[in-house]
Amino acid sequence: MNYTASELMTVNAARLLRDGDRVFVGVGLPNLACNLAMRTHAPNLVMIYEAGVIGARPSRLPLSIGDPTLVSGACSVVGMYDIFSLYLQRGYVDVGFLGGAQIDRYGNINATVIGDYHQPKVRLPGSGGSMEIAAWANRCYIITPHQKRRFPARVDFRTSAGFLGGRGEREASGVRGKGPQAVVTDLGILQPDESGELVLTALHPGATLEQAQANTGWPLRAARQVQITEPPTAEELRILREELDPQGIYLKGS
Amino acid sequence: MEKHPPPAKKTSAAAPAPAKIPLWYNTDMTNKLCSLTEAIAQFVHDGDTIYAAGFTHLIPFAAGHEIIRQGRKNLTLARATPDLIYDQMVAAGCAAKIIFSYIGNPGVGSLRIVRAEIEAGRLAWEEYSHFSMISRLQAGAAGLPFMPMNPTAAGDLERVNPNYRRVKDPYTGREVVTVPPLNPDVAIVHVQRADVHGNAHIWGIIGEQKEAAFAAQHVILTAEEIVDEAVIRSDPNRTVIPDFVVDAVCPVPHCAHPSYTQGYYDRDNAFYLEWDKISESPAETQRWLEEWVFDVRDRAEYWHKLGEEVHRRLSVRPRLSHPVNYGDY
Numbered sequence: 130m131n132y133t134a135s136e137l138m139t140v141n142a143a144r145l146l147r148d149g150d151r152v153f154v155g156v157g158l159p160n161l162a163c164n165l166a167m168r169t170h171a172p173n174l175v176m177i178y179e180a181g182v183i184g185a186r187p188s189r190l191p192l193s194i195g196d197p198t199l200v201s202g203a204c205s206v207v208g209m210y211d212i213f214s215l216y217l218q219r220g221y222v223d224v225g226f227l228g229g230a231q232i233d234r235y236g237n238i239n240a241t242v243i244g245d246y247h248q249p250k251v252r253l254p255g256s257g258g259s260m261e262i263a264a265w266a267n268r269c270y271i272i273t274p275h276q277k278r279r280f281p282a283r284v285d286f287r288t289s290a291g292f293l294g295g296r297g298e299r300e301a302s303g304v305r306g307k308g309p310q311a312v313v314t315d316l317g318i319l320q321p322d323e324s325g326e327l328v329l330t331a332l333h334p335g336a337t338l339e340q341a342q343a344n345t346g347w348p349l350r351a352a353r354q355v356q357i358t359e360p361p362t363a364e365e366l367r368i369l370r371e372e373l374d375p376q377g378i379y380l381k382g383s
Numbered sequence: 384m385e386k387h388p389p390p391a392k393k394t395s396a397a398a399p400a401p402a403k404i405p406l407w408y409n410t411d412m413t414n415k416l417c418s419l420t421e422a423i424a425q426f427v428h429d430g431d432t433i434y435a436a437g438f439t440h441l442i443p444f445a446a447g448h449e450i451i452r453q454g455r456k457n458l459t460l461a462r463a464t465p466d467l468i469y470d471q472m473v474a475a476g477c478a479a480k481i482i483f484s485y486i487g488n489p490g491v492g493s494l495r496i497v498r499a500e501i502e503a504g505r506l507a508w509e510e511y512s513h514f515s516m517i518s519r520l521q522a523g524a525a526g527l528p529f530m531p532m533n534p535t536a537a538g539d540l541e542r543v544n545p546n547y548r549r550v551k552d553p554y555t556g557r558e559v560v561t562v563p564p565l566n567p568d569v570a571i572v573h574v575q576r577a578d579v580h581g582n583a584h585i586w587g588i589i590g591e592q593k594e595a596a597f598a599a600q601h602v603i604l605t606a607e608e609i610v611d612e613a614v615i616r617s618d619p620n621r622t623v624i625p626d627f628v629v630d631a632v633c634p635v636p637h638c639a640h641p642s643y644t645q646g647y648y649d650r651d652n653a654f655y656l657e658w659d660k661i662s663e664s665p666a667e668t669q670r671w672l673e674e675w676v677f678d679v680r681d682r683a684e685y686w687h688k689l690g691e692e693v694h695r696r697l698s699v700r701p702r703l704s705h706p707v708n709y710g711d712y
Contacts, residue, residue: 156490179513180438180588192652193489195439197645200587201702209438209463209591210521213514218533237537241510246543252501254487254494256540257464260512264535290536302536303557378656 132361134274134315135380136369137333139165140361142226142272142313151175152224153217153262154185156194158272159226161373161380164190168368175204177222179258181212190373213258217265220305225266227259227309231284232271234347235325236291236309238263239284246286256288263289264304275314275344282347292325299325316341318358319349331356414579415604415632420681422603422631423449426569430479432459434520434567434599435468438590439489439650442642443573443605444468445635445682451475452676461567463516463591464489467641467658470496473506474668475676480507482565484516491655495662510544515562520591523564523598531559570599572624573638575647576614577606581629584614584621587645596624605635607647618707637686640697648697 132140135158142162146152148171154163164187167174176185180195184204191199200206207215216222229240230253240259244250263269273279291309292299299308309327312319317332329341330352342349374380417425427433427450435443447468450458460469461482466489472478474496486494486501500506511519518530531550541547541560549558572592574583581604585592596602604624609632615622638644641651641658661667679685686694 156487160490180440181590182588192491192655193439193650195489195588195590196650196652197440197587197643197699200645206586206588208589208593209513209517210594213517218514241539246539248504249502252486252498254485255483255510256512257485257487258513260535260537260540261514261532263537265533287537287539293536299536302534304534304536 130360130363130366132366133380136361136366138272138274138313138315139369139380140365141318141333141358142270143169143365145270145311145313146171146174146224149173149175150223151177151221153177153179153222153226153258153266154194155226155228155259157228157379159228160191160194161369162226162272164373165365165368168372169365177212177216179212181207181209183207183216190378192378213261217258217261220265222262222266223268225262225269225306227263227269227271227289228273229253229259229271229288231279231281232273232312233280233284233291234282234327235293235295236271236312236321236327237284237287237293238271238289238291239286240288241286243285259289263291263306263308265306267306268310269306269308271309271312273312273314275316275341277344277346280345280347292321296321296323296325314341316344320352322352326350328352329355331358333358334360413626415581415629416579416609417631417633418681419445419449419603419605419633419635422633423453426601426603426630427453427455428568429455430457431455431568432461434461434565434570434595436462436570436572436590436592436595437639437642438463438588439466440588440590440642441573441585441592441639441644442466442468443571443638444640444642445638445685446571446603446605447472448676448685449681450477451672461565463513465494465497467494467655470494470658470662471672471676473497473500474662475672478506480509482509482511484511484513488655488659491659495659496668509546510540511562512540515547517591517594519562519565520594520598522562523566524594525597527564529561529563531561534558534560565598567595567599569601569603570595571603571605572596573605573635573644574624575606575644576608576610577604577632578610578612578615578626579632580612580626581624581632582612582615582622582626583624583629584618585623586621589623593623596628601630602628603631603633604629605633605638607636607638607644609634635682638682640686640689643697646699646701649699651693651697
């Protein structure tokens with residue numbers, strides 16, 4: 130079966146979600162992954178959007194995280210202060226999805242700037258909700274194509290915290306969340322080891338460790354047992370293509 | 384204290400009819416009805432800090448366009464998500480500085496003009512996370528000196544923005560992160576319906592509408608509909624903004640397009656995608672501003688110009704809530 134890199138990543142990210150998880154949903158592929166999970170193995174997924182929507186049941190693909198379809202039929206809508214303080218800071222969010230231009234060896238993310246902050250070479254969108262999601266959601270997942278420039282040994286700017294300089298440093302900081310649990314790429318899945326360093330734990334069908342290493346900016350190690358992921362099923366692809374992104378805004382190409 | 388703008392002028396016959404003006408208009412001293420043109424002229428000045436509220440929902444594009452038409456300069460534009468409204472205002476030369484927490488075109492990509500101006504060193508900026516941004520408004524709205532937040536361990540934004548401070552919690556001795564209040568000169572808040580005094584009902588995503596209104600020195604309220612005070616009083620839990628923080632009440636149907644008003648019209652996602660193309664080219668951007676901002680008089684003309692096909696595409700079928708019973712006490 131043919132599928133694009135975006136479809137592959139979205140399907141694998143969706144499978145990381147557990148039924149009943151309360152998920153802070155982000156824009157783009159995370160949005161699709163959560164909506165896919167809800168239509169497959171996680172019908173009781175509680176989708177929380179940082180715009181203040183809790184328990185969304187969108188009947189169409191929400192392009193933005195503030196779409197009106199998120200509101201109609203949702204369980205609750207609250208203001209921006211409440212969503213970040215009562216829900217996220219207080220600890221009611223199980224899963225957060227994060228994205229960024231750079232992810233480093235310890236899962237720290239840069240979504241702010243390439244180059245010097247005050248004289249930016251490339252100015253990126255910035256934190257949005259991610260600084261707090263990375264700190265306070267119980268588990269965080271990251272979806273990103275596997276490219277060397279996206280996986281430097283150190284990020285130019287720490288927009289949101291992974292394991293900082295190692296797992297002990299994050300623990301010492303006292304933030305409540307457990308940090309990044311998996312990075313889903315188009316080659317496979319990286320997960321933190323005991324020290325907090327991201328190592329390769331799974332490869333997608335056809336991808337190799339050497340490919341992953343060649344596209345990572347630090348000496349990428351493989352876990353003792355590297356799994357091979359199940360390819361996307363016909364049903365998963367049908368939902369993505371027909372129900373969630375019929376115009377191919379996110380899933381076409383690459 | 385003179386807070387009431389002059390009464391609305393009649394619009395010319397060529398434009399589609401504005402919202403219905405009640406009969407008792409002009410006889411009531413607390414009536415704040417005026418046109419958006421008048422409200423912007425009276426309350427928005429060069430150099431002001433503006434907060435055009437709305438988290439994706441209810442973004443008052445009509446007000447942004449009116450500010451562009453009136454040629455305001457050196458504004459500080461504050462918004463969690465500057466969105467296309469500030470991209471357009473920056474493109475039109477209204478802004479000296481931007482305060483934000485996410486400069487993207489939501490779900491599409493980059494906010495090209497804001498980004499290019501920052502990269503070129505032509506636009507000053509001050510940056511937060513969403514939670515710090517709303518905490519600043521919350522402090523401003525509540526009259527507090529700062530708001531505390533739990534630390535996030537990601538130190539870099541704290542390092543580059545001196546407005547972030549750390550103080551010791553006097554009870555536990557642990558450190559908390561603080562941000563100072565944000566008190567804009569003017570907040571512009573769009574709502575579904577309001578009475579002529581400025582009591583406003585909002586539903587759907589309520590974002591930072593309330594905090595922005597309470598934090599600002601002046602509030603311009605734009606409304607899809609002006610309704611009788613009795614409508615407001617029939618459902619007091621839905622009143623997010625009370626009249627006494629409001630300076631001007633402007634009937635502006637379709638104010639939020641290409642953003643949306645829940646239950647009134649849909650978000651114009653196609654335009655959000657189109658802007659990504661338009662804003663790639665400075666010349667195209669200026670042409671767009673000429674056609675859709677400078678060459679139209681007001682929002683009614685803009686909406687008319689969009690045409691019936693767009694109106695149809697953005698129309699929404701009703702989905703009513705179950706009524707609540709307040710009880711006849």
